[in-house]
Amino acid sequence: MKFKWLLLSTVISLFLITEVSDTPRPPEGEIRRFFKVETFFRGSDQEVEVYRLFGREEGPTVLIFAGIHGDESGGHLAADRYIGLRLEKGNLIIVPRLNLYAILTGKRTGLSGRDMNRKFHSSDENRDPDDKVVSLAKSLMDEADVILNLHQGHGCYFPSWIDRNRNPVRWGQCKVIDISIFDLPDGRRLELERVAREVARKANATIEDKRYHFHVNNTDTLSQRSVHREQRQSLTFFALARKHKMAFGIEATKSCPLPQSISYLTMAVNAMLERTGIEAAAFPSASPVEIEKDLRRNEAFSGLRVRINGVEKLVSPKSEILLAPGDRFQVLSVEAEHTRGWYPSVSRSPFYNGMGKTFSVSRGDQLILHKYGKKVAVFPFSVKETNSPQIETSI
Numbered sequence: 343m344k345f346k347w348l349l350l351s352t353v354i355s356l357f358l359i360t361e362v363s364d365t366p367r368p369p370e371g372e373i374r375r376f377f378k379v380e381t382f383f384r385g386s387d388q389e390v391e392v393y394r395l396f397g398r399e400e401g402p403t404v405l406i407f408a409g410i411h412g413d414e415s416g417g418h419l420a421a422d423r424y425i426g427l428r429l430e431k432g433n434l435i436i437v438p439r440l441n442l443y444a445i446l447t448g449k450r451t452g453l454s455g456r457d458m459n460r461k462f463h464s465s466d467e468n469r470d471p472d473d474k475v476v477s478l479a480k481s482l483m484d485e486a487d488v489i490l491n492l493h494q495g496h497g498c499y500f501p502s503w504i505d506r507n508r509n510p511v512r513w514g515q516c517k518v519i520d521i522s523i524f525d526l527p528d529g530r531r532l533e534l535e536r537v538a539r540e541v542a543r544k545a546n547a548t549i550e551d552k553r554y555h556f557h558v559n560n561t562d563t564l565s566q567r568s569v570h571r572e573q574r575q576s577l578t579f580f581a582l583a584r585k586h587k588m589a590f591g592i593e594a595t596k597s598c599p600l601p602q603s604i605s606y607l608t609m610a611v612n613a614m615l616e617r618t619g620i621e622a623a624a625f626p627s628a629s630p631v632e633i634e635k636d637l638r639r640n641e642a643f644s645g646l647r648v649r650i651n652g653v654e655k656l657v658s659p660k661s662e663i664l665l666a667p668g669d670r671f672q673v674l675s676v677e678a679e680h681t682r683g684w685y686p687s688v689s690r691s692p693f694y695n696g697m698g699k700t701f702s703v704s705r706g707d708q709l710i711l712h713k714y715g716k717k718v719a720v721f722p723f724s725v726k727e728t729n730s731p732q733i734e735t736s737i
């Protein structure tokens with residue numbers, strides 16, 4: 343009976359990566375109405391999860407992208423905190439890990455070796471492995487009224503030169519817009535600067551240290567004189583110029599502890615959602631202390647559910663994994679309260695997202711467990727002829 347139940351829960355966990363066990367949820371029967379997740383490129387190092395949250399009342403839709411640059415973990419960690427929200431009005435589409443390969447390798451660039459935020463121009467589709475992810479991002483834009491892209495940068499943007507860490511070429515602590523007002527062919531005007539200033543003012547009201555206040559960084563992308571002409575290939579410029587959507591880059595500084603940086607992004611996103619007319623029972627807390635606790639709690643796990651030669655087994659944290667040469671090894675799931683963002687991989691394997699994949703492990707290999715992009719555990723493999731009898735149906 344117990345085995346059957348565990349097998350069933352494993353099957354459920356393989357198909358439903360929608361669990362949000364750490365936040366209040368609508369009653370079971372209403373989940374489909376209020377919450378939906380789709381997984382694209384499933385099982386690959388470029389897996390993209392798209393979460394849709396629907397409010398009880400009609401309202402605007404905000405699309406939040408994060409993780410386009412894998413070395414800016416504050417962005418994807420902040421975006422992930424919105425997934426459990428109970429919306430009263432309006433809708434959210436959240437893509438917390440747009441560029442999973444970059445996150446799992448801790449790099450700015452994706453699988454193509456190129457910066458994904460320089461690939462949003464029309465004539466470069468399906469030439470490299472990142473283009474399908476870019477195409478997906480472009481198609482999601484059609485569903486949204488406002489589009490945000492979360493980042494982290496070194497130092498703090500300031501409109502004039504203060505010092506080497508606070509000046510016009512730094513990116514931290516700013517709302518990035520491509521133009522002050524964008525005129526649409528139908529006569530509507532997208533007043534990006536006005537909205538960005540209002541949102542910055544609102545977020546700054548809760549930031550005591552003025553050195554970390556948000557400023558509006560207008561890259562003046564279309565101008566011949568722009569010092570940021572590279573932004574013509576960015577996600578937000580595409581959303582504005584091609585999809586005619588209000589689009590903002592939101593940058594927090596990297597020059598502070600990670601929970602503080604996530605806190606700044608949370609303040610900025612909350613202010614933007616409120617300004618847009620999204621209502622929720624509660625927005626995520628911007629307290630760095632709470633965020634640090636959440637991060638630690640989210641990394642906690644009690645074991646790995648694995649399959650060795652077709653037999654399931656639970657591996658405890660900090661234990662060795664005993665195998666015989668030629669054994670077939672799979673990680674099925676991670677036993678954890680916070681179920682999102684676990685990525686096991688076998689060292690020397692070409693895959694970073696090894697969940698569900700079958701490996702033939704060699705002596706000296708290790709199983710590395712990542713939570714989002716952070717290495718949280720390493721399990722050594724002990725590969726010996728004598729290990730075979732120790733593999734039991736221990737569940």
Ligand SMILES: [Zn+2]
Pocket residue numbers: 411414492493494
């Ligand atoms: Zn970035």
